[in-house]
Amino acid sequence: xKRLLLLGALCAAAPVWAQAILxxxxxxxxxxxxxxxxxxxxxxxxxxxxxxxxxxELASELAQALGVKLxxxxxxxxxxxxxxxxxxxxxxWSGISVTAERQKQALFSISYLRDGKTPITRCGNEARxxxxxxxxxxxxxxxxxxxxxxxxxxRSYAPRAQLTVYPDNVTIFGQIIAGAADxxxxxxxxxxxxxxxxxxxxxxxPDQPFDSAEKAILLPRDDAFKAWVDQWLGQRIADGKVQxxxxxxxxxxxxxxxxxxxxxxxxxxxxxxxxxxxxxxxxIEDLPREAQVIAAAVQxxxxxxxPDELVEAVFKAQIEASKTVQRELYAKWKNERAGHFxxxxxxxxxxRPELDRxxxxxxxxxxxxQTTLKSAARNLRPLEASLLxxxxxKQALAPFSGK
Numbered sequence: 001x002k003r004l005l006l007l008g009a010l011c012a013a014a015p016v017w018a019q020a021i022l023x024x025x026x027x028x029x030x031x032x033x034x035x036x037x038x039x040x041x042x043x044x045x046x047x048x049x050x051x052x053x054x055x056x057e058l059a060s061e062l063a064q065a066l067g068v069k070l071x072x073x074x075x076x077x078x079x080x081x082x083x084x085x086x087x088x089x090x091x092x093w094s095g096i097s098v099t100a101e102r103q104k105q106a107l108f109s110i111s112y113l114r115d116g117k118t119p120i121t122r123c124g125n126e127a128r129x130x131x132x133x134x135x136x137x138x139x140x141x142x143x144x145x146x147x148x149x150x151x152x153x154x155r156s157y158a159p160r161a162q163l164t165v166y167p168d169n170v171t172i173f174g175q176i177i178a179g180a181a182d183x184x185x186x187x188x189x190x191x192x193x194x195x196x197x198x199x200x201x202x203x204x205x206p207d208q209p210f211d212s213a214e215k216a217i218l219l220p221r222d223d224a225f226k227a228w229v230d231q232w233l234g235q236r237i238a239d240g241k242v243q244x245x246x247x248x249x250x251x252x253x254x255x256x257x258x259x260x261x262x263x264x265x266x267x268x269x270x271x272x273x274x275x276x277x278x279x280x281x282x283x284i285e286d287l288p289r290e291a292q293v294i295a296a297a298v299q300x301x302x303x304x305x306x307p308d309e310l311v312e313a314v315f316k317a318q319i320e321a322s323k324t325v326q327r328e329l330y331a332k333w334k335n336e337r338a339g340h341f342x343x344x345x346x347x348x349x350x351x352r353p354e355l356d357r358x359x360x361x362x363x364x365x366x367x368x369x370q371t372t373l374k375s376a377a378r379n380l381r382p383l384e385a386s387l388l389x390x391x392x393x394k395q396a397l398a399p400f401s402g403k
């Protein structure tokens with residue numbers, strides 16, 4: 001009720017043009033939000049259409065207040081403004097820094113966070129990169145992601161350093177760990193989070209960054225619509241929801257996300273497997289094939305330092321969960337007297353290569369989280385596959401439940 005009253009009050013107070021923007025959003029039944037999906041804790045693309053993080057959560061609340069569906073539109077730092085100007089989304093929300101360059105083309109909401117640029121490097125090297133003078137040296141290998149404020153800052157303040165523009169902001173920190181770069185320049189909040197995710201890395205004076213910048217929502221150039229969004233956002237800042245959300249996403253189990261994603265993706269393939277088998281009336285269970293899959297996983301896991309019995313238990317659980325989904329679908333299709341499925345994939349050419357890819361991801365994420373693996377389920381987000389079959393999802397997570 002409070003939400004409806006707030007929305008009604010805001011709409012009534014908004015001038016005609018702002019109401020026109022809101023009317024357009026309501027007519028579409030969706031709020032389109034541009035997001036890069038590569039900037040924890042604000043926005044992270046956990047799956048093809050699965051974005052998580054503080055800004056995604058706030059965007060969802062805004063869409064809910066409007067009574068429409070949230071649609072996340074993928075964008076990137078190099079294409080952010082061109083995508084915005086092309087009308088691909090209604091607003092952009094992805095830990096975006098307010099800059100004069102962006103303000104020439106758009107408006108920004110009120111700020112919900114202040115941050116600044118600071119280095120992150122391998123632990124033990126912090127003393128080497130305390131100042132911009134130390135960083136701006138020909139022998140320093142500086143790495144940044146392309147198109148955003150990180151690259152602009154590096155080019156402006158460290159032009160003499162050896163600059164590498166690395167295309168993937170998700171895996172860029174691995175380049176520092178591997179020794180391919182000495183440091184990265186990024187927002188202090190990101191350095192704090194990444195040093196938690198990677199014990200080999202240390203943030204350099206994150207409490208005293210080299211500059212200061214505000215985070216805000218990128219908006220169309222219309223003062224009335226900005227006032228509407230500012231009022232909505234201001235209330236969430238005032239009641240502490242933004243700060244509490246930030247703290248929660250900083251503490252989120254980010255390292256476990258690839259594990260959850262691999263389990264989910266594997267189980268979500270079960271309907272396609274079932275359709276392929278149904279078309280040729282093949283049995284769901286294939287024990288020799290299952291044994292081969294488990295044996296291959298055990299061998300791969302051994303190379304990553306994973307115990308044979310753990311890998312065997314995990315993959316047995318994944319196979320049983322998939323069979324549960326397939327059995328449930330077979331029962332449904334028999335009851336419906338379903339015929340041939342034209343969209344059934346080729347098991348050998350399509351499904352098995354994808355399963356091989358997921359197997360590698362699952363094993364890698366298990367190796368990365370060995371110390372917390374047996375109780376990992378309590379820290380995982382719910383599986384999308386639970387909508388297919390709650391019992392199958394429970395089976396798939398059983399080896400990680402700590403029981």
